[in-house]
Each structure stands twice: as structure tokens, then as C-alpha cells.
Amino acid sequence: MEALARSRLWSRCKSRASAYYRALTRDFNYSTDFFFGQDFLMAIAGARLNSTNVRIRRWWNAYRLVSCLPVLLIYWNTFVAVRNHAKLEIVLSCVQATVGLGITVLRMMLIIWHYDSLMEVQRYKLCQKALSMASYGVGVMTVFVYLFSYTILNGLMSELRVLAQAFSVVFDNTETRVQRKLELEPANSRQHDLMKKRFFWKFVQEEFGDCVQLHIEFLALLNRIRPFLNATFLIVYYSTVISLSSGAIYVSQMENVTIFSLETLYYCVWVAFECGTLARTVSMLTESHESIGWEVYNLDWHEKLEWEEQFQEEYRSVRATMLNVMIVAQQPLRLNCYGFFEFTQDRFYELLNMAYSMFTFFRNFV
Numbered sequence: 001m002e003a004l005a006r007s008r009l010w011s012r013c014k015s016r017a018s019a020y021y022r023a024l025t026r027d028f029n030y031s032t033d034f035f036f037g038q039d040f041l042m043a044i045a046g047a048r049l050n051s052t053n054v055r056i057r058r059w060w061n062a063y064r065l066v067s068c069l070p071v072l073l074i075y076w077n078t079f080v081a082v083r084n085h086a087k088l089e090i091v092l093s094c095v096q097a098t099v100g101l102g103i104t105v106l107r108m109m110l111i112i113w114h115y116d117s118l119m120e121v122q123r124y125k126l127c128q129k130a131l132s133m134a135s136y137g138v139g140v141m142t143v144f145v146y147l148f149s150y151t152i153l154n155g156l157m158s159e160l161r162v163l164a165q166a167f168s169v170v171f172d173n174t175e176t177r178v179q180r181k182l183e184l185e186p187a188n189s190r191q192h193d194l195m196k197k198r199f200f201w202k203f204v205q206e207e208f209g210d211c212v213q214l215h216i217e218f219l220a221l222l223n224r225i226r227p228f229l230n231a232t233f234l235i236v237y238y239s240t241v242i243s244l245s246s247g248a249i250y251v252s253q254m255e256n257v258t259i260f261s262l263e264t265l266y267y268c269v270w271v272a273f274e275c276g277t278l279a280r281t282v283s284m285l286t287e288s289h290e291s292i293g294w295e296v297y298n299l300d301w302h303e304k305l306e307w308e309e310q311f312q313e314e315y316r317s318v319r320a321t322m323l324n325v326m327i328v329a330q331q332p333l334r335l336n337c338y339g340f341f342e343f344t345q346d347r348f349y350e351l352l353n354m355a356y357s358m359f360t361f362f363r364n365f366v
Contacts, residue, residue: 074101075098075101078094078097081094099242099243100271103236103239107232107236110228110235114227114228146274146278149232150277156218157288160288160291161288163214163218166211167211170208173203173207174204175200177207181203182199197308197311201318219328226334230337230338234338234340236275236278240272240355241351243267243268244268244271244352245356245358245359245362247265247267249359249362251268252363272352279345282343282345285333286335290329293325296329
């Protein structure tokens with residue numbers, strides 16, 4: 001009898017858990033929405049919940065209130081340290097925590113503000129990578145704002161690689177289409193040569209046109225999300241300088257190793273890793289975009305494209321298209337923090353020098 005009761009209790013708990021799981025996956029649209037992983041992270045970070053379930057939203061709102069307690073504690077400690085005129089390294093440590101938290105909240109607000117524009121990235125198939133992570137509060141929010149930007153950049157970079165590959169096989173695809181078309185069109189040798197040339201110029205323009213259209217769609221999407229990326233990079237850059245310099249001062253003044261000093265060191269390593277990987281990814285994104293022009297340049301156009309009086313318009317059109325693609329591919333993507341500077345890997349090295357300069361300056365007052 002007791003075993004039967006336990007079995008019924010287990011079945012009831014299992015069915016209830018399955019019901020909640022189905023509700024969550026239905027609300028998050030897991031089966032069709034690539035950003036299910038992102039929405040899940042936004043939910044556990046307390047930023048946004050894509051659910052109309054009243055009970056789930058009620059528990060989520062209570063969870064958001066609990067998540068605010070560490071935030072209030074950090075700001076209170078900073079206020080107390082400044083009011084009591086604590087040592088400079090203590091004040092800088094509190095400022096580091098306050099700035100880091102404020103920057104994380106600000107970046108989360110940027111994601112929410114640009115949410116509709118960012119969701120357009122989901123149409124790129126190669127961006128579709130599921131993200132899963134379970135943690136709590138501020139830590140989840142800190143990791144999420146990094147993963148969101150990093151995932152978008154990697155998705156864009158993958159799409160550029162596909163575009164470059166598409167341009168590199170334009171002539172191969174054209175030859176394949178011409179051969180298939182000729183097999184369906186019986187003709188003598190003279191007519192065969194004329195039809196082959198006519199089909200070639202027709203299909204090569206179509207192949208280039210399809211690739212150019214994909215390139216235009218990519219650039220249009222990049223224009224939509226560029227304000228979000230530029231704002232994120234600008235915030236990340238200067239907040240990393242402040243966090244590294246203030247954290248280095250606090251750690252250098254510690255006589256004994258404590259848990260808080262280890263946490264400070266971990267946070268400094270984290271912000272440096274975040275800024276460095278984002279800068280490196282932007283550099284790789286720029287290189288991937290430039291590779292489109294090189295792929296077009298390396299085509300056997302000097303052998304495949306032969307000028308003839310009968311097809312001179314098609315010849316000029318294809319040559320003009322190739323030239324325009326190469327010119328556009330060499331243009332910068334304007335991920336330049338609203339014109340302040342290009343957010344690249346070289347700029348990250350300058351950031352480290354700037355953080356070290358600030359560290360040596362504040363160290364004179366400790």
C-alpha cells in the first residue's frame with residue numbers, strides 16, 4: 001500500500017513537471033525560434049519573459065525582486081565606503097563593483113531596446129546555435145550580455161563565409177547550369193556554340209545577381225544592428241579600462257589572499273577576456289567581409305569572360321558587378337563605436353596600455 005502511494009506521488013510530480021516544461025517550451029517557441037536560448041537567459045537574468053502564463057509570470061516577478069537584493073547590497077557598500085572615507089583601494093574596489101553592475105544593467109537595457117532589430121538575425125541558418133546555461137542573478141546577466149553580442153557576431157561571420165564561398169563558385173555553378181540547359185536543347189554545332197555563349201552570359205548574370213542580393217541583405221541587417229553593437233563596444237571598452245585599473249590597485253594592496261581579492265581578480269580576468277574576444281571577433285568579421293572581394297578577384301574571369309561584339313552589354317554588366325562587389329567588400333563595416341575608434345584587436349592592446357597608465361597614476365595616491 002505504501003509503495004503504491006509513493007508510485008502515485010512520483011507519477012503526479014512527474015506529470016506536473018512535464019506540464020510546466022511544455023508550457024515553457026510553448027511560450028518560448030523552442031521548436032522554431034533560434035533565440036529560445038537567448039530568451040531563456042533573459043528570463044533567468046530577470047530582464048524579459050516571453051510568457052503569457054499568469055502563474056509563471058507571478059513567480060518570475062518574485063524572482064526578479066530577490067535578484068535585486070545583491071544589487072542593493074553592492075550600492076550600499078559603495079555608499080558606506082565613501083561616507084566613512086575608507087582607504088582608496090577599498091573605494092576603488094567598490095567603484096569597480098558599482099561600475100561593473102551598472103554597465104551590465106545598461107547593456108541589458110540596450111538589448112531590450114534593440115530586441116526587435118536583433119531578432120532579425122534569426123533568419124540566418126548558420127546563426128542557429130542553441131545556448132543553455134543555468135545560474136543565478138547578476139552572474140547570469142553578466143554572462144548573458146556577453147553571449148548575446150558574441151553569438152550575433154559569430155552568426156554574422158558565418159554568413160560572410162557562406163557569401164564568400166558562394167561568390168567563389170559563381171563560374172562553376174554557371175558552367176553546370178549551361179551544360180544542363182544544353183542537354184535539353186538539341187542543335188547543330190554552330191547553333192550549339194551560340195546557345196552556349198548565350199546561356200553562359202544569362203546564367204552568370206543570374207548567379208552574380210543572387211550573390212549580390214544576399215550581400216545586400218546582409219549589409220541591410222548589419223545596418224539595423226550596428227547601433228546596438230557600437231553602443232555595446234563603446235561601453236565595454238571604457239568600462240574594461242576602469243575595471244582593470246581599479247581592480248589591479250585593490251589586488252596589489254592586499255597583504256593576504258582573501259575570497260574577495262580572488263573574486264576581484266576573477267572579474268578583472270573576465271572583463272579582459274570579454275573585451276578581447278569581442279575585439280578579436282570584430283577583426284575576424286572584418287577579414288571575412290574583405291575575403292568576399294578577394295574571392296571575386298581570384299575568379300578565372302580573365303579566361304571565362306571573353307569580350308564579343310554580340311555580348312558586349314552582358315560583358316560590361318558582369319565586369320561592373322564584379323568591380324562593385326570588390327569595392328564594397330573593402331569598405332569598413334563601421335563598427336567604430338559611433339566614430340570614436342575602430343573596435344579591433346589592435347585597439348584592445350591599446351586598452352591594456354591605457355589601463356596600465358591609469359593603474360600607475362592612481363597608485364601614487366595609495
